[in-house]
Amino acid sequence: MGFGHVSRALLRQLISKETEMRRKYDVRWRLTGIASRRIGWIAEPDGLNPIAALNNHFPSHAQPARNVREWLERAKADVLFEATSLNVETGQPAIDHVAAALETGAHAIIANKGPLVHAYRELTALAREKGRKFLFESTVMDGVPIFSLFPLGLPATDLRGFSGVLNSTSNVVLTEIEKGRSFDEGVNRAQTLGIAEIDPAQDVDGWDAAVKVATLATVLMGVPTRVEQVQRTGIRELSEEKIRSVRAAGMRYKLVCRAERRGDGVDCRVSPELLLLSDPMAGLEGTSSAIRFDLDVFGLSLVEHNPSVDATGYGLLADFLRVAQP
Numbered sequence: 413m414g415f416g417h418v419s420r421a422l423l424r425q426l427i428s429k430e431t432e433m434r435r436k437y438d439v440r441w442r443l444t445g446i447a448s449r450r451i452g453w454i455a456e457p458d459g460l461n462p463i464a465a466l467n468n469h470f471p472s473h474a475q476p477a478r479n480v481r482e483w484l485e486r487a488k489a490d491v492l493f494e495a496t497s498l499n500v501e502t503g504q505p506a507i508d509h510v511a512a513a514l515e516t517g518a519h520a521i522i523a524n525k526g527p528l529v530h531a532y533r534e535l536t537a538l539a540r541e542k543g544r545k546f547l548f549e550s551t552v553m554d555g556v557p558i559f560s561l562f563p564l565g566l567p568a569t570d571l572r573g574f575s576g577v578l579n580s581t582s583n584v585v586l587t588e589i590e591k592g593r594s595f596d597e598g599v600n601r602a603q604t605l606g607i608a609e610i611d612p613a614q615d616v617d618g619w620d621a622a623v624k625v626a627t628l629a630t631v632l633m634g635v636p637t638r639v640e641q642v643q644r645t646g647i648r649e650l651s652e653e654k655i656r657s658v659r660a661a662g663m664r665y666k667l668v669c670r671a672e673r674r675g676d677g678v679d680c681r682v683s684p685e686l687l688l689l690s691d692p693m694a695g696l697e698g699t700s701s702a703i704r705f706d707l708d709v710f711g712l713s714l715v716e717h718n719p720s721v722d723a724t725g726y727g728l729l730a731d732f733l734r735v736a737q738p
């Protein structure tokens with residue numbers, strides 16, 4: 413669902429890892445449906461040609477469906493990948509897409525964070541009731557196994573908070589401005605890389621980062637958190653001169669995400685911070701991102717170095733292998 417940068421990256425990953433998936437995991441796949449507002453609802457249970465689809469050639473005989481439920485049923489979908497644009501206010505129509513998938517017996521894997529911040533509990537409960545999986549590893553830091561770490565990799569730990577640089581577009585814009593380019597050129601660069609939201613204001617005004625913080629607080633810290641509860645300032649108000657002059661003085665601005673447990677709640681914040689170069693977050697270039705988890709027993713940092721949109725495609729593929737294997 414949605415056939416933009418992320419879905420295409422997933423398809424490329426599925427094609428390039430097809431043999432490995434078959435040999436190592438005994439997993440085979442078939443692309444039986446593609447849908448978007450402009451493409452319509454294409455369903456072909458015998459399988460669409462993935463290379464042709466990547467080249468925007470869709471079979472004329474494929475029966476179009478009228479809505480998501482009919483589309484999933486016609487496609488005989490075992491797994492839905494939801495990669496439509498983020499709707500910060502409501503999470504829709506992605507929530508309906510995920511619910512329809514689970515109700516028609518398909519697993520649901522999302523790159524779109526909307527369903528997580530607006531309907532995590534409901535969709536998780538629905539998935540449990542239907543005996544299907546609802547996975548979302550690629551929503552934060554692409555293919556980095558953040559959600560998979562908890563609780564299995566870190567049993568009996570208490571996550572007290574986290575901090576990180578989680579919006580790649582803002583980081584690209586700041587890095588480009590430091591190199592002497594303008595704010596708009598930085599945004600264009602992120603768009604060319606296929607990492608910006610369809611409305612890049614969602615990145616530079618801190619919405620995407622705030623959604624990620626709310627998601628992590630909700631899922632990993634167990635405190636339902638709405639986006640409005642995250643104090644949010646983006647990078648738009650930073651002047652280009654200021655960004656360059658602090659860089660020359662051995663410091664860097666980064667759009668930093670923070671969350672800290674306070675009693676039964678979590679204090680959440682996204683704002684530009686001036687960091688000394690000795691701070692590990694200050695070293696993040698371009699699309700790179702990082703997170704530090706503050707656990708009761710130790711601190712743990714993960715850094716993703718210069719990912720392209722293929723890393724998001726990989727995150728979806730990794731979730732696919734998780735659902736395809738018992």
Ligand SMILES: NC(=O)c1ccc[n+]([C@@H]2O[C@H](COP(=O)([O-])OP(=O)(O)OC[C@H]3O[C@@H](n4cnc5c(N)ncnc54)[C@H](OP(=O)(O)O)[C@@H]3O)[C@@H](O)[C@H]2O)c1
Nearest residue numbers: 414415416417418448449450495496497498523524607724
């Ligand atoms: N790009 C990244 O690096 C990245 C990383 C992690 C997560 N994500 C998330 O992944 C999602 C997709 O990102 P993207 O970069 O692939 O965006 P994109 O290139 O803009 O593609 C979005 C796709 O969704 C379709 N779409 C949008 N609204 C729709 C609707 N209401 N119903 C049906 N289809 C709809 C669009 O096609 P039509 O216009 O034809 O409908 C388009 O095919 C977003 O939620 C984003 O936050 C992206």
